[in-house]
Amino acid sequence: MEREDGWMRLNNKVVLITGAAGGQGRKEALLSAAEGGIVIATDVNVQALETLEAELLQVSDKGHMTMIHDISKEIDWQRIMSEIKERFGRIDVLINNAGIIGKVESYHNTTIEEFRRVMETNVWGTYLGMRTVVLAMKEQQSGSIINVSSIASMVGLGLSPYGASKGAVRSMTKSAAGDFAKYNVRVNAVLPGFIETEMIKDQLEQEQVHNWYMDKTPLRRIGSTDDVAPAVVFLASDESQFITGSEIVIDGGVTAI
Numbered sequence: 082m083e084r085e086d087g088w089m090r091l092n093n094k095v096v097l098i099t100g101a102a103g104g105q106g107r108k109e110a111l112l113s114a115a116e117g118g119i120v121i122a123t124d125v126n127v128q129a130l131e132t133l134e135a136e137l138l139q140v141s142d143k144g145h146m147t148m149i150h151d152i153s154k155e156i157d158w159q160r161i162m163s164e165i166k167e168r169f170g171r172i173d174v175l176i177n178n179a180g181i182i183g184k185v186e187s188y189h190n191t192t193i194e195e196f197r198r199v200m201e202t203n204v205w206g207t208y209l210g211m212r213t214v215v216l217a218m219k220e221q222q223s224g225s226i227i228n229v230s231s232i233a234s235m236v237g238l239g240l241s242p243y244g245a246s247k248g249a250v251r252s253m254t255k256s257a258a259g260d261f262a263k264y265n266v267r268v269n270a271v272l273p274g275f276i277e278t279e280m281i282k283d284q285l286e287q288e289q290v291h292n293w294y295m296d297k298t299p300l301r302r303i304g305s306t307d308d309v310a311p312a313v314v315f316l317a318s319d320e321s322q323f324i325t326g327s328e329i330v331i332d333g334g335v336t337a338i
């Protein structure tokens with residue numbers, strides 16, 4: 082939103098968003114651009130990235146970029162960061178959004194390979210992102226990192242590897258906030274509840290599961306990507322400059338009762 086004096090939440094901040102071709106990431110990318118940011122949107126989904134690139138250009142013409150990027154690969158992080166440094170010379174915001182839910186199974190029915198796959202994406206990917214990007218932020222002595230956890234880190238929900246991975250994301254957020262504060266780099270997390278995206282589409286299509294989600298949610302609706310993106314952009318902006326190591330739960334009250 083632009084004020085009369087031209088102020089916008091992310092005025093010319095360089096914002097890297099992973100998993101940006103998916104439901105929440107796409108909305109965060111478009112809102113960041115609308116708030117004056119320069120967006121680097123990355124994902125493994127090439128086709129959806131192409132669509133997003135065109136959408137970003139419609140919001141503003143600030144030199145937004147889309148890049149193919151597997152967050153679980155260190156080499157990809159190094160490539161992305163060197164391109165960002167070359168093109169923009171800085172990075173102000175990292176939104177560690179990409180993630181997978183994996184198979185919804187109880188621990189004794191989860192294979193070691195499946196557990197590892199979820200961990201490698203959600204935990205390893207978030208760790209590699211913070212570890213790579215903080216070096217540039219340290220040089221600048223400024224930056225904001227937002228990690229996307231989940232309410233599955235607070236309550237069981239029958240999501241065994243996923244919940245464990247998102248618990249690790251919360252924990253890493255706290256320790257990184259303490260570590261990086263001396264570089265003026267903030268680290269916060271958002272914990273969405275049930276948000277209507279591709280990730281839980283199959284579950285929402287099952288009437289019984291849909292009703293279970295509704296019953297669990299005091300605000301009596303499934304969350305939308307519009308419920309999450311503004312909180313992420315707030316944490317990215319200087320409006321939250323005294324907030325670090327915090328968590329914003331966006332779940333319509335699921336974990337409040």
Ligand SMILES: NC(=O)c1ccc[n+]([C@@H]2O[C@H](COP(=O)([O-])OP(=O)(O)OC[C@H]3O[C@@H](n4cnc5c(N)ncnc54)[C@H](O)[C@@H]3O)[C@@H](O)[C@H]2O)c1
Binds near residue numbers: 101102103105151278
């Ligand atoms: N939808 C929900 O109910 C919900 C709830 C809580 C938290 N979350 C979290 O929100 C984040 C965004 O998920 P979403 O709901 O938009 O789901 P989504 O499936 O629509 O988007 C996830 C995106 O991540 C990308 N991705 C997957 N693996 C990747 C990898 N290795 N490298 C790069 N990109 C990769 C996918 O291609 C996809 O575009 C995830 O971290 C997810 O765990 C989702």
